[in-house]
Every structure is written in structure tokens, then in C-alpha cells.
Amino acid sequence: MDELRRVILDYVVKEYLEEGDDREVVVDTPLITGGIVDSFSMVSLKRFLEKKYTIQIPDAEATPTAFDSVERIASLVERIRGARAGA
Amino acid sequence: MADAVEVEQGCLARVRQHFRQELDGLRNAGLFKEERFIHAPQAADIEVEFPAGATPRQVINLCANNYLGLSSHPEVVAAAHAGLEARGYGMSSVRFICGTQDIHRELEQRLTAFLGTEDTLLFPSCMDANAGVFEALLGEQDVMIADRLVHASIVDGMRLSKAMQDTFKHSDMAHLEEKLQEHQDKRFRLIITDGVFSMDGDLARLDDIVALAERYGAMVFVDDSHATGFIGKTGRGTHEQKGVFGKIDIITTTLGKALGGASGGCVSGRAELVEMCRQRARPYLFSNSVPPVIVAGALKVLELISRTTERRDALEENTRCWRRLLTEAGFDIKAGESPIVPVMLYHAKLAQDVARDLFAEGIYVVGFFFPVVPKGQARIRTQLSAAHQKAHLDRAIEAFVKVGRKHDILNKSKKAITERYGL
Numbered sequence: 358m359d360e361l362r363r364v365i366l367d368y369v370v371k372e373y374l375e376e377g378d379d380r381e382v383v384v385d386t387p388l389i390t391g392g393i394v395d396s397f398s399m400v401s402l403k404r405f406l407e408k409k410y411t412i413q414i415p416d417a418e419a420t421p422t423a424f425d426s427v428e429r430i431a432s433l434v435e436r437i438r439g440a441r442a443g444a
Numbered sequence: 445m446a447d448a449v450e451v452e453q454g455c456l457a458r459v460r461q462h463f464r465q466e467l468d469g470l471r472n473a474g475l476f477k478e479e480r481f482i483h484a485p486q487a488a489d490i491e492v493e494f495p496a497g498a499t500p501r502q503v504i505n506l507c508a509n510n511y512l513g514l515s516s517h518p519e520v521v522a523a524a525h526a527g528l529e530a531r532g533y534g535m536s537s538v539r540f541i542c543g544t545q546d547i548h549r550e551l552e553q554r555l556t557a558f559l560g561t562e563d564t565l566l567f568p569s570c571m572d573a574n575a576g577v578f579e580a581l582l583g584e585q586d587v588m589i590a591d592r593l594v595h596a597s598i599v600d601g602m603r604l605s606k607a608m609q610d611t612f613k614h615s616d617m618a619h620l621e622e623k624l625q626e627h628q629d630k631r632f633r634l635i636i637t638d639g640v641f642s643m644d645g646d647l648a649r650l651d652d653i654v655a656l657a658e659r660y661g662a663m664v665f666v667d668d669s670h671a672t673g674f675i676g677k678t679g680r681g682t683h684e685q686k687g688v689f690g691k692i693d694i695i696t697t698t699l700g701k702a703l704g705g706a707s708g709g710c711v712s713g714r715a716e717l718v719e720m721c722r723q724r725a726r727p728y729l730f731s732n733s734v735p736p737v738i739v740a741g742a743l744k745v746l747e748l749i750s751r752t753t754e755r756r757d758a759l760e761e762n763t764r765c766w767r768r769l770l771t772e773a774g775f776d777i778k779a780g781e782s783p784i785v786p787v788m789l790y791h792a793k794l795a796q797d798v799a800r801d802l803f804a805e806g807i808y809v810v811g812f813f814f815p816v817v818p819k820g821q822a823r824i825r826t827q828l829s830a831a832h833q834k835a836h837l838d839r840a841i842e843a844f845v846k847v848g849r850k851h852d853i854l855n856k857s858k859k860a861i862t863e864r865y866g867l
């Protein structure tokens with residue numbers, strides 16, 4: 358697993374799993390449809406990514422589908438960073 | 445002309461098709477909600493027609509928010525009649541044009557005294573109070589930090605506010621503290637929680653929350669809809685129970701549960717905050733308030749529960765008894781002290797099946813499952829009332845045991861239940 362996925366995965370586990378919740382979360386574990394993250398508490402994850410990687414994730418892209426796994430989130434971050442680097 | 449009609453029909457046909465499919469999706473997923481028609485006033489014993497068209501049958505109600513048994517209390521009904529005679533049926537106006545009667549203000553003052561706050565503003569419902577309060581009071585420079593299990597109406601209200609949103613793990617004070625530290629750069633910090641959580645029946649740790657708020661310079665918001673009237677020694681709410689009476693900046697609560705159960709809600713708290721809601725909260729400004737008949741009934745409710753704690757004491761006794769009966773029978777319940785007693789079944793279909801079988805045994809309860817509660821946390825939520833007699837609880841436990849045996853869930857651990865039924 359690369360650094361980006363590791364950082365996101367660590368944040369998800371720390372921010373969303375309750376104490377005593379022993380569910381295993383891996384890069385393609387469904388987060389929102391799996392009931393680990395709800396759309397209400399998703400905003401802190403979005404803010405974390407924006408701050409950590411100094412990017413702006415447009416609200417239209419911060420959808421429950423785009424945030425449904427660490428893998429998808431990482432792809433989104435890569436795309437936004439790539440677009441910026443290319444610009 | 446003919447073309448226009450045809451186009452409209454085409455559009456309507458597409459709309460119908462779309463929603464029929466969505467509705468079928470809900471049915472197939474087991475998420476379709478059906479109403480049960482009650483042929484009686486709200487009470488411990490009611491007559492229920494279910495499914496629609498079936499002969500109504502007598503059942504014991506274990507799922508109402510009629511905590512104090514005041515929904516059909518003769519003195520409340522009589523006061524409502526008198527209010528109807530004295531102040532009429534409707535106001536035909538929002539509050540600030542010509543929709544405020546003397547009794548609206550009187551009820552606000554009585555609620556202020558009861559809740560131990562500085563001022564109170566009535567709303568059409570607590571849903572409306574929660575929808576209006578955050579937008580009215582907070583702006584871009586501020587942050588709202590909510591417990592992750594707060595009621596849906598709070599989530600909606602937060603979405604309407606320009607303030608930054610954040611959440612903390614349910615009742616996790618260390619996580620809340622981290623968030624408070626993270627947001628020290630904001631103008632105002634508002635900690636948001638339910639007093640009693642509606643699905644789990646547990647109480648917010650308001651004493652710890654107030655201490656954290658003092659340490660980090662934050663305000664505290666509590667939705668006490670499932671507490672006002674009965675939690676705490678004199679029923680003032682969760683803040684009384686947790687020893688922080690007078691220290692909550694904003695309380696919202698409902699008239700639609702323990703306080704007579706009709707409808708209406710309020711924002712109560714620091715005078716300036718309440719006044720700002722009066723100036724700015726949109727559900728207050730743009731929707732009619734509670735009608736005179738309900739105001740009169742609610743005034744009587746406050747008089748009754750301020751006079752004696754008999755009803756909340758009876759509720760507390762019923763709660764203790766019901767929790768003991770369920771535990772002794774071998775059910776897995778969420779521990780706690782509130783009259784919301786969840787019987788854990790974990791599996792969605794099992795929760796529905798048990799609820800259906802209990803109804804056949806004359807006990808009215810409802811199964812709750814994802815997305816109303818977290819995945820794998822399906823349950824039957826039972827709720828006590830001061831209107832229940834010991835005989836109701838005895839009959840109910842008999843039915844629970846019978847149905848519990850049928851599904852083989854008595855004295856079974858979570859692990860055993862989920863191994864057998866899945867999650």
C-alpha cells in the first residue's frame with residue numbers, strides 16, 4: 358500500500374471506528390454503503406484531505422460514491438493533485 | 445394545444461415510472477414503511493387496524509413517546525376544550541404578523557421557568573426548531589461539533605447553517621476534546637447533542653460536556669425531546685439529571701412527546717440567542733405557530749407536572765420493572781436508565797419478524813434497522829409510559845418470552861444470535 362492510501366486508511370480507522378469496533382478496514386472496504394462512515398460525518402474526512410494535501414475537493418465531487426472506499430478516495434485525491442500539477 | 449397535453453402526459457408518465465421503480469426498490473429492500481391505523485385516543489391500550497382493512501384489534505402500546513401518559517389525560521383534554529372556546533381554532537397568521545396570543549407568550553414563560561433557562565421561543569415543531577436555530581445563530585466563522593448519533597432534524601438544521609460542520613464519536617469525550625482543540629481558531633464553537641438518544645436510550649454525558657465547553661470556550665446545545673418532563677428528579681430534563689441545570693446555552697425540545705404529545709417545539713436558552721431566533725429563524729418567521737388549543741393543553745401539562753412528580757416517578761418505576769423483566773427473561777437489552785429500552789436482535793429481518801409476531805400476540809412494537817440504526821444493530825425499541833400498569837408489563841413480557849422462544853433468542857449472546865441469523 359502506498360503512502361497516500363496508508364494515510365487515508367489510518368485516518369478512517371482513527372476517526373470513524375468506535376472503541377471496541379473490531380471490524381477490519383482495508384483499502385476497498387465499503388465505507389458509506391458499509392455503514393462505517395455516514396454522509397453526516399464524512400465532512401471531517403474531506404477537510405482532512407484538503408488540509409493535508411492542500412487541495413480543494415469541489416462539493417460536487419465529494420459524493421458518497423466517491424468516498425465509499427479508501428481506494429476511491431485516494432484516486433480522487435490523485436486526480437485532483439494531478440490536474441493541479443498539470444495546470 | 446393537443447401537443448402540449450401529450451407532452452405533459454409523456455412527462456408525467458416518466459415521472460410515475462421513475463417513482464414506481466424507486467418505491468419498488470424500497471419494498472424489495474424491506475425498507476417500505478406502512479402506517480397502522482389506530483381507532484382510539486393514544487393510550488396504553490389501543491385498537492389498531494393492521495394491515496389496512498383488517499379488523500381492528502386490541503393491543504398494548506409499547507412504542508409511543510407518551511412517556512407521562514398525558515396524551516389523552518382528562519385534565520389536558522378539558523383544558524384544550526376550554527382553550528378552543530376562549531381563543532378559537534386557528535390564527536391564520538405567522539407569529540410576528542398577527543399570530544401571537546397572550547397564551548403563546550405565557551407558555552413560553554412557563555417553559556422558561558420549567559427548563560431553567562432565560563427565554564423560550566415556540567416553533568411549529570422541534571423539527572422546525574432544529575431546522576432554524578443553527579442558521580439563525582451561526583455563521584462562516586463558527587463551528588458546530590455534533591455527536592454522531594444526533595437526531596435527523598439536527599443533521600438537517602446543521603446543513604442549513606453556513607457554519608463549519610464537524611462530528612465526534614458517540615459520547616466520546618476524548619474525541620470531542622480533540623475537535624475542540626482543533627477548532628480553537630473559530631469565533632464560536634457549539635457542541636451539539638441529544639439529551640437522551642432516541643434509538644439507544646442512553647443519556648448524553650452533559651456534565652463532562654459542560655466541563656469541556658468551559659475549558660475550551662464553547663456553547664452547549666441539547667435536544668431534550670426524549671427527556672423533558674421526566675428525566676431528572678423533577679423531570680426538568682437531562683441537564684437536571686446530570687447536575688448542570690442552568691448551564692446549557694440552548695435547549696430544544698418538543699411538545700409532541702411527554703408534554704401532551706400533540707405537536708410543537710421550542711428553542712430555550714440564553715436570552716440574546718432566543719431573541720435572535722425570534723428575529724431570524726425561518727421556520728418561526730414563515731410558518732404558523734402551534735394553535736391555541738394546543739397551547740392551552742400544554743399549559744395544563746406544565747401545571748400538572750410542576751405540581752407533582754407522581755407521573756415521572758411512576759414512569760421510572762415502570763422502566764425499572766420492564767428492564768428487570770426483560771433481563772430476567774434472557775433478552776439482550778441496551779443498559780441504561782431511560783424509558784427507551786432497546787431489545788437487541790442485530791439482524792434486520794429478525795427484528796421485523798419478532799415485531800410482527802409480537803403484534804399477533806397483542807403487543808405493539810416496531811423493529812428498527814439500517815439506516816435508522818447502524819448496520820448489524822437491528823432492534824425492537826420498547827418505550828415505557830406512566831400510563832402502563834403492572835398488568836400491561838406482565839402481559840407484555842409473557843408475549844415477549846413466547847416469541848423469544850419461537851425464534852430461539854433467549855439467553856443468547858450477540859455472537860450466538862448473529863451466527864444463527866447473520867448480521
Ligand SMILES: Cc1ncc(COP(=O)(O)O)c(C=O)c1O
Binds near residue numbers: 707
Ligand atoms: C431527538 C428529537 N428531536 C426532535 C424531534 C422532532 O420533534 P417534533 O415531532 O416536535 O418535530 C424528535 C422526534 O422524533 C426527536 O426524537
